[in-house]
Amino acid sequence: MRVTIADVAREAGVSKTTVSRVINTKGEVDGSTAARVREVIAQLGYVPSSGAVGLARGSSRTVGMLVPSLTWPWMGELLQGVVDTVEAADYGLLLFTCNRGAESVERFTSQVSARAFDGLVVVEPENTLDHLTELHRDGLPIVLIDDRGHHPEFPSVVTTNHEGGASAARHLRDAGRTRPVVITGPEHFGCVRDRTAGFVSVLPTDLVVLGDFTERSGRLAVEQLLASGTEFDSVFAHNDITAAGVLRALRAAGKTVPGDIAVVGFDDIPMSEHTEPPLTTVRQPTRQMGETAARMLLSHLGGTPAPETPVVLPTELVVRHSAPPGRVT
Amino acid sequence: MRVTIADVAREAGVSKTTVSRVINTKGEVDGSTAARVREVIAQLGYVPSSGAVGLARGSSRTVGMLVPSLTWPWMGELLQGVVDTVEAADYGLLLFTCNRGAESVERFTSQVSARAFDGLVVVEPENTLDHLTELHRDGLPIVLIDDRGHHPEFPSVVTTNHEGGASAARHLRDAGRTRPVVITGPEHFGCVRDRTAGFVSVLPTDLVVLGDFTERSGRLAVEQLLASGTEFDSVFAHNDITAAGVLRALRAAGKTVPGDIAVVGFDDIPMSEHTEPPLTTVRQPTRQMGETAARMLLSHLGGTPAPETPVVLPTELVVRHSAPPGRVT
DNA sequence: CTGAAAGCGCTTACAG
């Protein structure tokens, strides 16, 4: 059987209260008593039951995190940001995904509802939003990381999609490009509208192609543009995966980058350093967003009221060879 | 205050026992009684406390996972495999990292020791091995996913590193390559020794360069080989990141791939499809390894004894353009 | 400095 605090107490010849005190270094305990208790703990291999601790203390010291998928290229950084912050505060992190349709949602519901955690960080909720709203109303602290939609009812962390698009446009304009193509993500996403709006506010264009954030959509878009004889001197893709497809299709068609066409992506995922040529892109502060969301949640748990408006973390243009600075000669 | 099972019982005019029964659909409950209870639950927004449930039931229905880093390129797949399996079994997943040296280990110790979970999946334990051994001896079920070391005392999941290396060599040999270079990872890793051994067992070579799994190490190795005038017609890199560096250095030096030099990597991370040219590589069944490890842990928790010997999942050669099949003409 | 006792929110024999 599992060894409990009672076993330790008996073996050490003290009360459970005293054992609890030395474990939590709370209250005065005689030095030699404490030493003896610690010895017994080590000898018996005692570890407290977090369930019991949480129950007695009224808090689990655990936060939950709900993500749509763990294999998205920027998810690792985001997760690392959350985990680091949470662990530094001596909290645990309970991870959930909801990428399997209705079944996952149901499972999430039952698991999440078990209230194994004190608060929740959610990344781009899709079909779970209704449920989240309900949980939030019932008192569960929630922080969102979501560029795709606007959710004024939740505290959230976002990045500067509009300005990010604008920075890409300024960079291309300053390099002398005048005929840009924009390849977007799915148009119902808020970030997609913002990125496009920011871009065209600086560098207007009628060459806006609807994509879907896949490598294939970048490839297809370029192939069709070339086939139709459309003239363009640059591409702004709404994410790096799409930009990778753009690079590939251009190369296949014998176009040079950046000579014939300059290419700018969005995200700065790890791959983007290694494309050919390396990709100029609008960096999302992914890890920082994770850290910030976690910190907001933790301080909310600590009693600080959550900010009323979304916390905005700036994007940053990372210039590499696919769209170098200045005019290409 | 939080609403408890007692509140529900009072409001519904039944006992806590009855409420518990309808929640867990256990034992006979009158239909109309159950309906009323469910109504009250919904109305009050009641959610059970998992801490209390776990305490009463003697199990947390949660497994832990300890990883060195979340940003490694194949970690997403692995994690997804574990999470999917764990969630399908209605367990929760508590995530820990230990990438911050002694401090993390200590934190991990205290958190892990809190026994918030019934079992643990560990990916490449580094400095935590002693502690894990102790926990394991004290009765915590643990499953390892670790190619780097051999740990006969733990149940584990591994892949076929030796055969993977051999398959790369066979592929190059069959394509007529006779002067391969091997760029390894750090030599104290078991997987590194196995990959090299497998490779040279098929295609012996004295051109084995010590690398460290970074893109830079691939680049430097190629630059030095070229500078020294060493002749070679192919490269087997111990991971895809290194192979990406190899491709880059070759291109910079004006060598064609696969014309002058064929390149084979190891891992098949998402990036490898998008390198120039797309990378031929030895695929690790990363997601499957995660699934398998989780399944082993869960069935162990269910009472099935863990397998005595490591469970081996086969690698698979993925042929792309950096090393196409057959002889290059 | 130390301990007895109540309480955290559930589940589960046991009894009816």
Place this chain on the structure above:
DNA sequence: CTGAAAGCGCTTACAG
């Protein structure tokens, strides 16, 4: 079909 009561393993006033 339903409920009273004990128990899960801790923490925390309260008393000494």
